[in-house]
Amino acid sequence: MNVEIDGEIKGNFSPLAPVIRFQGGYFPATSVPVYRYAYIASFSRYYFVRWAFVDGAWEGAFRCDVLGSFESAIKNSSQYVARSASNKNPALTDGAYSTTTAVYYDLQSVSQSDIFGANYDNGTYVMGVVGDASTTYDGVTYPANIGALVYYAMSPSAFAELMYKLLNSANWLNIDASEISEDLQKALINPAQYIKTCVWLPIPSSKFVNGTGENWPADVLADVTNTIKFGWWSFNMTYAARKLRRPLSTYDSWSVTFKFPLYHHPDISTFGNWLDLSPYTRRFLQLPMFGSFDLDTSKLANGLFNKIMVKYFIHAYNGDASCYVYGAIEENGVIVGQLLLEHLRGAVGIQIPVGQVAMNVGNMKNALTAGVIAGAGELADMLTGGD
Amino acid sequence: MAFNGIIDAITGPSFKMPDGTAQTMSLSEYGNVLADEAVTTTEKVIDHAKNTISSTIIPALGRIAGKVLPSALAASANLQYMGSQGSFVDFLQPAYLQTTCFHIEADKHTKIGYPCHKIVTLSTLSGFTLCENVTIEAMGATVEELELIKQYLESGVFIE
Numbered sequence: 001m002n003v004e005i006d007g008e009i010k011g012n013f014s015p016l017a018p019v020i021r022f023q024g025g026y027f028p029a030t031s032v033p034v035y036r037y038a039y040i041a042s043f044s045r046y047y048f049v050r051w052a053f054v055d056g057a058w059e060g061a062f063r064c065d066v067l068g069s070f071e072s073a074i075k076n077s078s079q080y081v082a083r084s085a086s087n088k089n090p091a092l093t094d095g096a097y098s099t100t101t102a103v104y105y106d107l108q109s110v111s112q113s114d115i116f117g118a119n120y121d122n123g124t125y126v127m128g129v130v131g132d133a134s135t136t137y138d139g140v141t142y143p144a145n146i147g148a149l150v151y152y153a154m155s156p157s158a159f160a161e162l163m164y165k166l167l168n169s170a171n172w173l174n175i176d177a178s179e180i181s182e183d184l185q186k187a188l189i190n191p192a193q194y195i196k197t198c199v200w201l202p203i204p205s206s207k208f209v210n211g212t213g214e215n216w217p218a219d220v221l222a223d224v225t226n227t228i229k230f231g232w233w234s235f236n237m238t239y240a241a242r243k244l245r246r247p248l249s250t251y252d253s254w255s256v257t258f259k260f261p262l263y264h265h266p267d268i269s270t271f272g273n274w275l276d277l278s279p280y281t282r283r284f285l286q287l288p289m290f291g292s293f294d295l296d297t298s299k300l301a302n303g304l305f306n307k308i309m310v311k312y313f314i315h316a317y318n319g320d321a322s323c324y325v326y327g328a329i330e331e332n333g334v335i336v337g338q339l340l341l342e343h344l345r346g347a348v349g350i351q352i353p354v355g356q357v358a359m360n361v362g363n364m365k366n367a368l369t370a371g372v373i374a375g376a377g378e379l380a381d382m383l384t385g386g387d
Numbered sequence: 388m389a390f391n392g393i394i395d396a397i398t399g400p401s402f403k404m405p406d407g408t409a410q411t412m413s414l415s416e417y418g419n420v421l422a423d424e425a426v427t428t429t430e431k432v433i434d435h436a437k438n439t440i441s442s443t444i445i446p447a448l449g450r451i452a453g454k455v456l457p458s459a460l461a462a463s464a465n466l467q468y469m470g471s472q473g474s475f476v477d478f479l480q481p482a483y484l485q486t487t488c489f490h491i492e493a494d495k496h497t498k499i500g501y502p503c504h505k506i507v508t509l510s511t512l513s514g515f516t517l518c519e520n521v522t523i524e525a526m527g528a529t530v531e532e533l534e535l536i537k538q539y540l541e542s543g544v545f546i547e
Contacts, residue, residue, distance in 0.1 A: 016531055044527060066528070066535045067544060073525035074536060075510035075546070081503045083543070085514030088501030096499050102490035109483040119479070202478060260484040267491050271501065275491065284485040288477045308484055 003035075007060070015043045016064045027058040038062065045069040090272025090303075097271070099280065106263035112288060115258055115312070116202035124205040125159040125352070126244070126316050127152050128197035131229035133243055138219070149196055151244040151317055152228055155205035158239035162228060165235055166191040172233055192354050194231045199319040199349035202289070203254045208316070209242045211251075220251045244316060252316050259328065260308040262300065276301035283308075289348050290323045299341055300327050309338060312348070319349010499543075509546060517543040 007020040018040075027033050038047045040062070046069045047062035067074060081087065083096075118124070128149035134141050154162070165172060170185040180188070206212045211221055223243045228235045244252045265275035275281060276297060283295040287310060295308070305327040314321040323344040329337035500515040509516065518540040523533060 016529065064532065064535075066532045067539055070525035070528050070532070070536060073528070074523060074540070076508065077523050078506055078508045079518040079521055079523075079540065081505055081507045081509075081512065081516060082519045083500040083515065083517040084503040084507070084512050085497055085500040085516070086512050087503050087505065087507060089504055092502035092504055094502050097495070098492045099489040100492055104486075104488040104490065106486040106488075107483060108486075109481040111481045112479050115482055116478075258482065260482075263486040263488075265488040267488075267493065270493055270496070271491060275488070280489050280491070282487045284487070285483075286477075286480070286485075287482050288480050291477075310482065 010059065015045060018043075018047075018062045019059055020062060021054070021057050021059045023057050029053065029056060029058075033058055033060070035060075037065070088272065090268075091274065092272065093274040093277060094271065104266055108260040108263070110258045110260065110310075115256055115288060116204075117207075117256075118202045118204045121156060122204055122206065123156065124201045124203045124208045124316075125154050125156065126197075126199050126201060126319075126349070127154065127159070127162075127195055128317070129228065129230055130194045130196060131231060131234075133229050146244070146317065150229065151197075152241040153205070153209050153244060153316060154241035155209055155239055158205075158209075158237055158241050161237055161239050162235060165237075166230075172235065174233075191230070195354045197318065198352040198354050200352055201254070201314060201316060201319055201349050203314065203316075208254060210240060216251065254314040254316060255311060257309060257311045259310070259330070262306050262308055262327070268303075273301050273303040276303075285310075285325065287323060287325075287344075289321075290344050290346050293342070295325070295341055299339060304329055304337070305339070306330055307335070308341075309335065314348050316349075319347055319351070321346055321348035512546050514545060515543060516546050517541070 003026060005022065005026055007022045010019050010021050013019065022033075033049075033051050036049055038049050038060070039045070040047060046065040048065055049060045049062055052059050052061065112119075116123075128146070128151050130148055131150045133145070133150040170182050170189070173185055173189060175185055177185075201208070207214055210224060223245065224240050225243060226237045226240050228237055228241055265281050268275050278294075278297045281297055281301075283297055283300065284292065285295055285308070286292040307328040307330045309326040309328040311324045311326070312321060313324070323342070323346065324340060325342040325344070326338040327341055328335050328339075497514060500517065509518075521537040521540045523536055523540075525533060525536065528536070
């Protein structure tokens with residue numbers, strides 16, 4: 001209810017806080033005035049009013065509402081606004097809000113078969129063998145040796161066949177048994193000594209050895225062989241193996257890429273991308289054979305990325321591997337942008353122990369010396385009547 | 388008597404006495420292996436020596452060798468592995484990305500607004516507004532009133 005009332009200013013006053021006494025009329029002594037807000041036209045200001053009954057009359061203590069009085073000037077001004085209910089910068093973090101115990105979970109997975117595509121039974125063995133071989137690449141024939149070794153990638157069947165042929169009999173040595181008995185041949189020549197490295201890789205041998213479905217060029221397919229040269233000898237194999245190359249080529253390594261959809265904090269639309277930052281969001285990545293770790297959320301809160309892309313790169317000679325983890329932008333199934341988040345290094349290849357018993361000449365000499373001395377004492381003892 | 392003949396019976400039956408005669412003699416100088424044994428002929432001496440060598444010395448040497456050689460061979464044997472023990476840990480596990488988001492208590496956003504950090508004309512805003520470093524001019528306002536306006540804007544106001 002708006003009314004216009006005349007009053008008497010009491011004594012000295014300030015336009016910020018005048019005190020005005022009202023006599024009768026709208027302000028009978030028997031009831032408390034209901035007016036709490038006023039406009040004084042002569043001051044061009046709005047006021048908040050508090051009432052007191054003094055000396056038989058109501059006195060209003062006015063306090064200027066500066067925001068209302070100068071609203072126009074204030075609204076037309078431009079200010080540096082730190083917080084606003086209607087204008088927000090979603091990229092800015094905001095610690096003013098509390099987190100609750102309620103959490104959102106999201107779990108995305110990529111099956112092992114979609115990563116390696118191999119299990120214990122169909123992986124690839126890569127064996128570094130002392131032997132002689134050559135390979136042709138771009139029309140040029142190179143020794144296939146990497147250092148002293150020739151590397152063969154082979155299936156578990158080929159690996160088993162080779163070990164069978166090596167250890168089942170000594171016939172492959174082509175030594176006449178009348179010259180050296182077969183038992184002595186086996187004692188003298190340990191086939192395992194020619195195998196200098198052996199790793200098992202979680203790569204399907206059907207693809208890596210034979211290039212099945214890999215659309216390999218002919219000269220790479222020509223590296224697939226049924227002959228393995230071994231020391232002075234060579235074996236004709238039922239199962240094929242593939243000589244790895246020198247110089248190294250892309251066909252002698254293996255890479256695989258897989259992706260996860262990137263789940264964003266459900267309240268981002270209300271608050272901003274900063275909710276994708278820790279501690280509001282935690283991203284935990286587990287990668288087979290590389291371990292588990294938290295992703296750096298500071299690189300993923302820009303609102304651009306919609307995928308986490310992981311790329312394994314496996315070096316076939318020894319199984320050393322790199323793992324690259326990217327934040328990625330995918331559009332229509334195509335990666336159009338990416339940011340490297342992590343680069344891990346590890347051993348994906350599993351070292352296959354190949355044992356042999358070798359002779360340590362130094363230890364043997366020492367033991368013989370000690371034994372002869374003890375034996376001489378024992379002989380003397382016997383000759384002089386001891387047992 | 389002293390025995391100073393040549394014994395090469397190990398490699399052949401050619402035992403000889405110094406004077407070429409058969410004598411009864413003691414070989415106690417060589418310990419009691421042959422002690423108290425009396426030989427009267429060259430053949431008996433040779434046979435006895437051969438028997439003693441074959442029955443006592445050679446087995447003794449064999450027993451010694453049987454102890455020494457295995458020890459030496461055992462000491463010389465050096466088990467070697469090429470490569471180290473690998474690990475299949477997690478090989479068959481899937482890769483996964485787990486995201487955990489903590490819920491935000493959102494009810495008070497109308498009371499405290501959101502970060503803005505921009506220079507804005509206030510008439511474009513509504514609701515809670517908090518300014519920093521306010522400078523303002525208002526026609527007819529006193530210094531005290533301008534200071535009050537500054538205090539209000541810097542402590543948060545609601546714009547309608």
